[in-house]
Amino acid sequence: MLCYRAWVETRWRFLICLTVMLLPSVLYFHELGIFPMQHWTSDPHYAYGLLFGTHLPSIGIWTFAAVFLGLGGLLRERAVGTSTLTLTLPVSRAHVVGTRVGVGASETVALALAPWIVNSSISLFERTPFSRAQAGWCVLLLVGGGLVYFACAVLVSSVVEGEYTAAALMFALVYGIGYLADHVSGFSALNLYPLMSGTRYLDRNTNLFPGPMPWLGILASSSASALMLLAAVTITRRRDF
């Protein structure tokens, strides 16, 4: 039931993000209509390039969505006055936070998968080349590299009180870190775009990922996410409501 409540609470956010996430796929569908079928069969790598082209704009949208879905939780509930109801249920605080994180993370993964499911369907329908491996890598890079934004939003929501304060702080943080990574030397490691986009690992001739893939980067990002989520649970368990 906590899952159901978390879903009802976030479903509009999710649906809005899903709609925006599918916009690049709409463009892909539009592009397919421009060129004749012969073009695709003679050069399948162009199709892969076009598919990879839908991945790049989705990074920014997905990052925004991950932050959007990570916000909320018990401190926001306290601001709107419902934390008492949640915390007097016979469930542990870790369970409450865990459920929210589980539903939010599932939604972010679904958002990463959705464009590729649509792209795959379009390709199947239009009989154009489609690489499942390429799609899988793009989803893995997006989620594995970018889930840290979701985890950071969960952590900030566990620390900062107020109905919209956490949201404002989190978006300021995302832009602030992006600015530092781009403009200040020594902070470039904070720039997750190369990892999430996979542009450094793409073969420019085939528009496919030949490998090796950035497992270390994914592992580092995933570990940071896990630590942030653990910190969020610990803070919530110790906090007065």
Place this chain on the structure above:
Amino acid sequence: MIAAPAIQTSSLSKYYGRTSAVQNLDLVVEANRITGFLGRNGAGKSTTIKMLLGLIRPTGGDGTILGRQITNPELNRQARAHIAYVAEDKPLYRYLTVAQTVRFAAAFYRDWRCDVAGKLLREYELPLNRRVKALSKGMRTKLALLLALARKPELLILDEPTEGLDPVMIEHLMQTIVARAAEGTAVFFSSHQIAEVERVADQVCILDRGCLVLDRSLDSLRESFRRVDMVFPVDVVEREFQLPGVERIRANRRQMSVLTSANAEGVIERARAFNAVSLEVAPVGLRDVFLAMVNGLESAIGKEN
């Protein structure tokens, strides 16, 4: 066999910086009884309840609720499965409908009674498909009460349960509280409506500035508390009447009013020794005792003078 207390605290304290919300609270709430929890705004009632339910951590002391340690999160969670609680601000998820809210609550408790929930939904005339955010304050209070009353908990904690209710609903709730206690549920409820507490409570606890200033059964309170009004031919100092059992004294030159929790006879004797020209002994109600306890005797008797 004597049942274990539903709630028992020992030196329970909560400080926010240097400000104390609750100080060394030793509280015992017996099972199978209705205990009224009174106090002014900010006296520490809600803080106490929140500590009992594990929402906030005590700064000092400890306690048990349904025999489980309140500071142990896992034991507190186990206890909450047998406790129905209605918070002061009647929190409900605004984005759920009435039906979703009822289903949500029902999923967490084994003691949920579908038949009672259905009966209360009809009696309270709650629209099943309306979202909580579209309900009036009274309707929200009814829904919050339904979530507690549709269960058969061991302990029912109500924090200002009648706020926002019409007189018919208040009457219904009072009858329900008495019925639940008769079924074996311990009821612990805080209220500013002293008449309501006086009507249904077996035991009364009064909290003032975080300290427990009274913990008595209502029967013993009615039997033992007396107000002694005296007039003397000459000025008398308060000190002369600081006897065992005297709770509060208000002196105004030759007039004196004393509230006793016992030993009214001793006060009368002392008054006679000082040649009182007028001596009146009267039983006091809970309201008078409450006002005397939390605000000094002048408030309790101010109207009469």
